Amino acid sequence: MDPEELWGKFMAVMNAAISNAGVSPGDIRCLGLSTQRATFITWDRRNGVPFHNFITWKDIRADALVRHWNSCLTMKAIRFGSSLLYLFVRSKRYLAASVLKFMNIQVNMRLKWVLENNEMVKHLADEGHVMxxxxDTWLIYRLTEGKVHATDYSNASGTALYDPYLEDWNTFFLKVFQMPKSLFPELRDSVGDWGVCSAKFFGVPIPITAVVSDQGASLFGSCSFERGDVKVTLGTGAFLDVNTGSKAHTSVKGIYPVHGWKDKDGLVHMAEASSNDNGTVIEWGQMIGLYEKASETSELASSVKGSEGVFFIPGFQGIQAPVNDTTATGGFLGLSASTTRAHLVRAMLESLAFRIYQIYRAMLTEADHELLSLRVDGGVAQNDFLVQMIATLTGRPVERPKSTEVSALGAAFLAGMGAGIWKSRKELIPLREVEKTFHPQFELQDHLLNQMKQWEKALQRCTKWHSKSGLNKESKAPKGNTIWEAVGQKKETMLLQGREGEGDDDLPDVNYYESSTYHASQASRKEGRKFATERNMINSFSLVLSAILFCLLSSYFYTWL
Known part of the structure; x- marks a missing residue:
């Protein structure tokens, strides 16, 4: 994703919003940002020039690294050591670490890939020149003209480079991954002083008073303020988030402890699980011609009494929690000569509801508190058939708001609180508008639960399908907008403006990176990293031996006592 293209679209949306609202920029009290998590970029601290395009959460270039680290001796030692620590200390932080596995959607491995495959970025990062x-961080940096390099706790918690228990960047893994802490932005409360949007963009300075992740904003926008409140976002992917209050959730089923937001009342934790294929399933059905518009699916599914034994597995990108199988595949099972288009569409929608209930059920088994209200948002939440089925499976009323774009509403609420427009969360509750409440159809619940058991059997047929994650093993460098292109673009702009030679001191010394001195130093660095890797393996092996010895001694003394 080209950062300049993103910036252009961001500015276009901002200007359109101001125009459509019929206000002038001077009327705007504050600005709040809600952005997608886990998509990142790096840029030069000295001039703000990006080193590469945004690397999105769907990017799989680091798949080989993910598989390597999940199976390497270092991670085995960390898991084993964490299990021992949990056995004696009983800290849930160590229980979570004992089952830790990395995924492609997390930032950590993709950032490590960049540092391993772009020698220049690695070199400049070691010198403290990389951001x-x-x-969210990049937009704030641009809006404040480089004055603020920061992120909020909710966005940081989605990187897998942050410790939700210590509420800070995870210095242990930063050292393991050899990532300088100078890379990372300052952590700030979601609500507060985020600087001022420069007057050059909208004609007047606008205070930025809130920054929050999309899922945190969605939870806040749905007014899910109580511990146990549940929000389900049905978008491209499906996200089920539970407000866990002041405590981080610990899971052994792939449910992640992340943050919702942090304001003057403190940090709100969330337990989050996702299904990567939700809206993508609807789009796929449209692409292969099952229907012309996504809005037709609810009526099509309701036109038949059942799926006639047909099941669909939404596993284009594997199956996430609580199955956690990246090698799973998707597809239809149970087809017969009498299967119609309506049966296929119904099976697809049923599969999305089954995945939500599968996650909800896992949450129920792990939660140490009751799950309360259930609210949906996102584009796919407009599908009545799907939302009604979720209500019946869970046995809970499901509320759908008038506007399903709840993340934007949450960002606005938080920004307003930061600007003093609202003083407390209670003032926001009357502002939330519910379009429809779907009540459980208990007379159908047993039938659906039995049907789900059959669906889970079909799911088992689709697990462990791809022997090696079913992903491309080749890793390609980020395309476009590299530092070399940026240097050329800036010099070309200077020539056009009659400013040749100006600002060259701010640009990276390209000649140095092409020199024999640089390449010799890089060869030396590679040897150093090879030695460091071997040393890490030895240290990990020593750690495992120490842990085993510790267990044996503990067992001996326990028996002796």
Whole structure:
């Protein structure tokens, strides 16, 4: 994703919003940002020039690294050591670490890939000249003209480079991955002083008073303020988030402890699980000609009494929690000569509801508190058939708001609180508008639960399908907008403006990076990293032996006592 293209679209949306609202920029009290997590970029601290395009959460270039690290001796030692620590200390932080596995959607491995495959970025990072940021960080940096390099706790918690228990960047893994802490932005409360949007963009300075992740904003926008409140976002992917209050959730089923937001009342934790294929399934059905518009699917599914034994597995990108199988595939099972288009569409929508209930059920088994209200948002939440089925499976009323774009509403609410427009969360509850409440159809619940058991059997047929994650093993360098292109673009602009030679001191010394001195130093660095890798393996092996010895001694003394 080209950062300049993103910036252009961001500015276009901002200007359109101001125009459509019929206000002038001077009327705007504050600005709040809600952005997608886990998509990141790195840029030069000295001039703000990006080193590469945004690397999105769907990018799989680091798949080989993910598989390597999940199976390497270092991670085995970390898991084993964490299990021992949990056995004696009983800290849930160590329980979570004992089952830790990395995924492609997390930032950590993709950032490590950049540092391993772009020698220049690695070199400049070691010298403290590289800045890292997710979309929120980069937008704030641009809006404040480089004055603020920061992110909020909710966005940081989605990187897998942050410790939700210590509420800070995970210095242990930063050292393991050899990532300088100078890369990372300052952590700030979601609500507060985020600087001022420069007057050059909208004619007047606008205070930025809130920054929050899309899922955190969605939880806040749905007014899910109580511990146990549940929000389900049905978009491209499906996200089920539970407000866990002041405590981080610990899971052994792939449910992640992340943050919702942080304001003057403190940090709100969330337990989050996702299904990567939700809206993508609807789009796929449209692409292959099952229907012309996504809005037709609910009526099509309702036109038949059942799926006639047909099941669909939404596993284009594997199956996430609680199955956690990246090698799973998707597809239809149970087809017969009498299967119609309506049966296929119904099976697809049923599969999306089954995945949501599968996650909800896992949450129920792990939660140490009751799950309360259930609210949906996102574009796919407009599908009545799907939302009604979720209500019946869970046995809970499901509320759908008038506007399903709840993340934007949450960002506005938080920004307003930061600007003093609202003083407390209670003032926001009357502002939330519910379009429809779907009540459980208990007379159908047993039938659906039995049907789900059959669906889970079909799911088992689709697990462990791809022997090696079913992903491309080749890793390609980020395309477009590299530092070399940026240097050329800036010099070309200077020539056009009659400013040749100006600002060259701010640009990276390209000649140095092409020199024999640089390449010799890089060869030396590679040897150093090879030695460091071997040393890490030895240290990990020593750690495992120490842990085993510790267990044996503990067992001996326990028996002796």
């Amino acid at each position: 890292f940021g997710t979309i």
